[in-house]
Amino acid sequence: MRVRPAEKPGHVRAPDYLKGRSGWISCVLGHFPNPEDVAYGLSGMPEKTLYRVSFRQSNLWDGYEGPDGDRLYADVYEHWLEPEGER
Amino acid sequence: MSGVHDIGGSSGGPIDQSQHDVEDWERLADAINSALGGKGLQTTDQHRRAIESLPNYRDLGYYERWTAATEKLLIENGILTQAEIDEKAGEIERRWGGS
Amino acid sequence: MSEVHPHEEVRPERSPYAARIRAMEALLVEKSVLTEAEIQDRIEYMDSRTPANGAKLVARAWTDPDFKERLLSDAKSAARELGLDATHEAELIVVENTPVVHNLIVCTLCSCYPRAVLGRPPDWYKSFEYRSRAVREPRAVMREFGFEPEEGIEVAVHDSTADARYMVLPMRPEGTKNMDEEELAALVTRDALIGVSAPQAPSRAS
Numbered sequence: 001m002r003v004r005p006a007e008k009p010g011h012v013r014a015p016d017y018l019k020g021r022s023g024w025i026s027c028v029l030g031h032f033p034n035p036e037d038v039a040y041g042l043s044g045m046p047e048k049t050l051y052r053v054s055f056r057q058s059n060l061w062d063g064y065e066g067p068d069g070d071r072l073y074a075d076v077y078e079h080w081l082e083p084e085g086e087r
Numbered sequence: 088m089s090g091v092h093d094i095g096g097s098s099g100g101p102i103d104q105s106q107h108d109v110e111d112w113e114r115l116a117d118a119i120n121s122a123l124g125g126k127g128l129q130t131t132d133q134h135r136r137a138i139e140s141l142p143n144y145r146d147l148g149y150y151e152r153w154t155a156a157t158e159k160l161l162i163e164n165g166i167l168t169q170a171e172i173d174e175k176a177g178e179i180e181r182r183w184g185g186s
Numbered sequence: 187m188s189e190v191h192p193h194e195e196v197r198p199e200r201s202p203y204a205a206r207i208r209a210m211e212a213l214l215v216e217k218s219v220l221t222e223a224e225i226q227d228r229i230e231y232m233d234s235r236t237p238a239n240g241a242k243l244v245a246r247a248w249t250d251p252d253f254k255e256r257l258l259s260d261a262k263s264a265a266r267e268l269g270l271d272a273t274h275e276a277e278l279i280v281v282e283n284t285p286v287v288h289n290l291i292v293c294t295l296c297s298c299y300p301r302a303v304l305g306r307p308p309d310w311y312k313s314f315e316y317r318s319r320a321v322r323e324p325r326a327v328m329r330e331f332g333f334e335p336e337e338g339i340e341v342a343v344h345d346s347t348a349d350a351r352y353m354v355l356p357m358r359p360e361g362t363k364n365m366d367e368e369e370l371a372a373l374v375t376r377d378a379l380i381g382v383s384a385p386q387a388p389s390r391a392s
Contacts, residue, residue: 011135011136011139014347015093015294016095016096029277032348035132039132039135039136040136041164057343060096060321060322061323064322065325065326066325067340070324070325070341070342071340072344072345073342074344074347075347075348075349077348092296093295094314094317094318095292095295095317096294096318099315099316099318101330102313103310103313104308106310110200110204112200115208117228117232117306118226118229118232119225121228121232121274122220122225122227125224125228126219135295138296148201149297149312151203154210155203155206158206161214167210172210175212176206177205178209180202183205
């Protein structure tokens with residue numbers, strides 16, 4: 001899966017450093033109202049699936065100091081993910 | 088950059104490991120936020136959004152950002168007005184012998 | 187109200203935001219939006235939460251494998267077993283250090299932290315420097331805290347970007363076989379629960 005390399009105004013919980021990066025879905029954390037809408041007083045419905053996504057650090061950073069097995073996990077909502085290879 | 092708060096991976100210097108004693112007003116900032124949340128008068132997501140939108144985000148300390156965001160939301164949600172907060176804050180500063 | 191608030195000292199270098207939050211407090215109480223009792227409740231709630239709670243959970247997990255499994259699969263319930271009320275956390279997840287992986291917790295976007303268990307995060311955890319560097323150079327950050335994982339151990343950084351809050355279950359140090367839970371808990375520091383260091387067995391003359 002890849003984090004959508006998109007710009008979106010307002011409250012966003014997908015950090016910039018992950019945009020456009022590829023990782024693996026580690027697990028499903030649950031379904032929650034969309035915080036990006038709740039932030040503006042909206043209901044955030046329908047609920048969105050939240051995934052724990054794992055990334056290889058050497059894919060995220062140039063010159064990363066550490067072995068290839070070093071990982072980073074982030075909790076990312078479904079609407080920020082797309083299958084790899086799209087677009 | 089999607090926001091001034093979105094700083095993962097940006098460069099940074101050594102981490103200052105000193106710890107300041109939590110001040111009473113900071114405890115209060117925590118408590119008011121928590122109490123407002125408990126009453127359904129504000130959500131964590133609203134509060135985060137309000138913090139992220141502060142024009143002077145980088146210049147404020149952690150609890151200063153919290154306080155500014157709480158103020159913004161109270162006004163936005165029509166619970167208090169800017170004028171009454173300003174007036175009351177001024178009164179309190181005078182009582183404390185400040186400016 | 188013309189008297190000085192009961193627990194305020196006058197200090198010239200106080201932030202201007204102190205008066206603002208006091209003003210909000212006064213107005214919210216005046217308008218019956220909140221009561222002083224409710225506010226005081228929340229203050230006490232936060233003040234009563236400390237890293238010792240996390241240390242208790244770890245010490246129990248080290249001595250009771252079934253509890254450890256429960257801690258890893260449903261941390262809020264496990265906490266409740268030890269009398270720790272973590273219900274205010276949306277989700278609490280404990281990640282285990284093993285001979286293969288060392289975990290580090292950060293919140294790059296704000297400063298999410300398992301407050302309902304551990305209380306307030308340290309100032310450094312909320313700093314721009316930690317938030318920006320922990321994801322990109324976790325090993326350098328840990329070195330600043332005087333810690334280096336053993337050769338061959340991989341580092342896993344957890345960025346708390348949603349509502350799950352993370353706490354590390356460190357590995358039990360060597361040479362602690364004869365320690366009881368209380369002694370074990372004393373080895374577990376807040377920094378080890380965040381992942382910038384690891385518990386050390388006290389050196390003992392045999």
